[in-house]
Amino acid sequence: MSVLSLSHVTVSFSGRAVLSDISLEIGQGQFIGVLGPNGGGKSTLMRVILGLVRPDCGAVQVLGAPATRGNAALGYLPQSRGAVASLRLRGWDFVASASNGQRWGLPVLGKAAMREVQWALDTVGAAGLAQRPLAEISGGERQRLLLAQALLGRPRLLLLDEPLISLDPHYQRVVVELIKRIQQEFGITVLFSAHELNPLLNVIDQVLYLGSGQAVLGKVDEVITGPVLSRLYGSPIDVVRLKERIFVMSGEVEVEKEAHAHHA
Structure with a gap:
């Protein structure tokens, strides 16, 4: 399908x-x-x-x-997440705030919705973050909570x-x-x-x-080639394979790292 x-x-x-x-x-x-x-x-x-x-x-x-x-x-984890770390919420409240499609505000949850929040926390291995403030957890831990939000509704x-x-x-x-x-x-x-x-x-x-x-x-070997990427970038691209890594190069510049460095 x-x-x-x-x-x-x-x-x-x-x-x-x-x-x-x-x-x-x-x-x-x-x-x-x-x-x-x-x-x-x-x-x-x-x-x-x-x-x-x-x-x-x-x-x-x-x-x-x-x-x-x-x-x-559909579950969605958006790119813009800079404000999350400053929120004065516990992990549980942050995930629960996305229940029923709500991203902000704390809804009053019934038993079924509370079970769903707990399921999402357990699924991403974040049950231990439920009572911790967002401001006190690491970026990787926040990603678990954001992923838990995206999984609500399965x-x-x-x-x-x-x-x-x-x-x-x-x-x-x-x-x-x-x-x-x-x-x-x-x-x-x-x-x-x-x-x-x-x-x-x-x-x-x-x-x-x-x-x-x-x-x-x-497949990777079909798409990550010089001719295909040169067409998509609109400039000559070389693909270099070194052991188990692939580098996409424009001359001496690794274009994927450059794109990340200037990401907005």
């Missing part, structure tokens, strides 16, 4: 096509790494799937129905927009392994946006690379 289908989707902002005539299908239970340069359309694609951005043309089907805002079958499609930002390599590995375990255990389809391919190499089924308005979906 196709969990996500885009047919000739175009999205433009200020006259510039961020996504141009994109068509693709993603099947159930797939773990997809979403990559590309800054402005390449990664966040825009997720907002289109969420029904937050309407395409200029084309059709988007999510789980067999048109993409609509507030689809309970979604079938999980959209993660740059969940590795600002995490050191250890916590990056922990978060990737956690999400892979959840994906396999519950059969969830995952779209995992990242600035760099290497942390995802051992877990993804396919890579979706976006750039210059275009999209290429396929």
